[in-house]
Amino acid sequence: MQTEGQVWVGFDMDECLGQFLSLWPYCETLTRRLFKSQQHEYLSYVAKRLEESDQHWLFRPGIDSVLRLLVAAQNTGKLYGCFILSNNGSQNLVECVRIILNLRSQRFGAQDELFRTGWSRNSPCRKGDMKKTLAEIQDCLAYEGFPGARSLLFFDDMTHVLANEIPAYVKVQPYTYYTPVDLIQHILTPVFNRIRISPTLMKTVSTQSKTMEAADLKDTHLVKSPPRDTEWQEATMALQTFLQIRSAKRGKSVKTYKGTVKSSKKSISPTRKATKSRLWKRY
Numbered sequence: 001m002q003t004e005g006q007v008w009v010g011f012d013m014d015e016c017l018g019q020f021l022s023l024w025p026y027c028e029t030l031t032r033r034l035f036k037s038q039q040h041e042y043l044s045y046v047a048k049r050l051e052e053s054d055q056h057w058l059f060r061p062g063i064d065s066v067l068r069l070l071v072a073a074q075n076t077g078k079l080y081g082c083f084i085l086s087n088n089g090s091q092n093l094v095e096c097v098r099i100i101l102n103l104r105s106q107r108f109g110a111q112d113e114l115f116r117t118g119w120s121r122n123s124p125c126r127k128g129d130m131k132k133t134l135a136e137i138q139d140c141l142a143y144e145g146f147p148g149a150r151s152l153l154f155f156d157d158m159t160h161v162l163a164n165e166i167p168a169y170v171k172v173q174p175y176t177y178y179t180p181v182d183l184i185q186h187i188l189t190p191v192f193n194r195i196r197i198s199p200t201l202m203k204t205v206s207t208q209s210k211t212m213e214a215a216d217l218k219d220t221h222l223v224k225s226p227p228r229d230t231e232w233q234e235a236t237m238a239l240q241t242f243l244q245i246r247s248a249k250r251g252k253s254v255k256t257y258k259g260t261v262k263s264s265k266k267s268i269s270p271t272r273k274a275t276k277s278r279l280w281k282r283y
């Protein structure tokens with residue numbers, strides 16, 4: 001595939017795509033105990049099990065509307081792919097989340113891998129200073145064999161250097177709702193049985209879970225039911241504008257941050273012409 005002129009959408013992970021603290025002991029411990037060649041297979045088991053269950057709320061509820069838009073854009077050649085850029089210290093967790101998102105995107109007709117890559121704080125291409133910069137993203141994409149990114153939209157619940165370097169930086173409300181560790185353990189039990197995790201490993205996971213659970217109980221954000229996610233609507237609108245795609249209902253106006261843009265070809269074509277000459281798209 002052509003690598004020049006790629007359009008990318010990037011995401012921060014924690015409290016942006018979702019809240020994955022309770023998943024961490026499973027992804028991290030599993031991958032640490034497995035051979036490299038086995039990791040993807042077993043992480044896929046975990047991902048599949050979580051995908052089959054609607055009992056958890058690891059991902060922010062609004063993520064599906066964004067995935068639907070991203071898949072539509074990728075299938076029509078308007079988007080090359082997505083990536084995760086996280087300052088979380090666990091590359092295994094980032095990879096786990098990436099696999100789950102790719103499985104989830106198949107619900108919406110994904111024909112290709114939507115989330116092509118993901119980087120934790122410890123990835124070889126990262127500088128180790130926790131800054132998120134455009135140069136770092138370009139370096140990381142090139143490191144993965146994706147040079148020549150043309151434009152980028154990035155979602156984060158925090159402001160990083162990148163916010164001043166690209167016009168399409170969307171700061172979202174942090175998603176802090178926590179899925180209890182017990183619930184994750186319940187969902188993943190068949191996976192653990194299937195791969196015959198040793199008692200020692202189970203004990204390790206259990207200990208880590210208990211420690212985290214104890215910490216969670218002090219968390220004022222702990223909830224017992226899936227939350228509403230109204231703030232994410234704004235992110236969806238920004239994405240529609242960036243990708244210059246119509247809303248799900250034909251003929252309906254597409255709302256943007258700055259007023260309303262009609263989705264008919266006539267009214268958005270001047271914008272298209274204007275953005276073509278720019279290196280980085282504006283909305």
Ligand SMILES: [Mg+2]
Nearest residue numbers: 012014015157
């Ligand atoms: Mg974050």
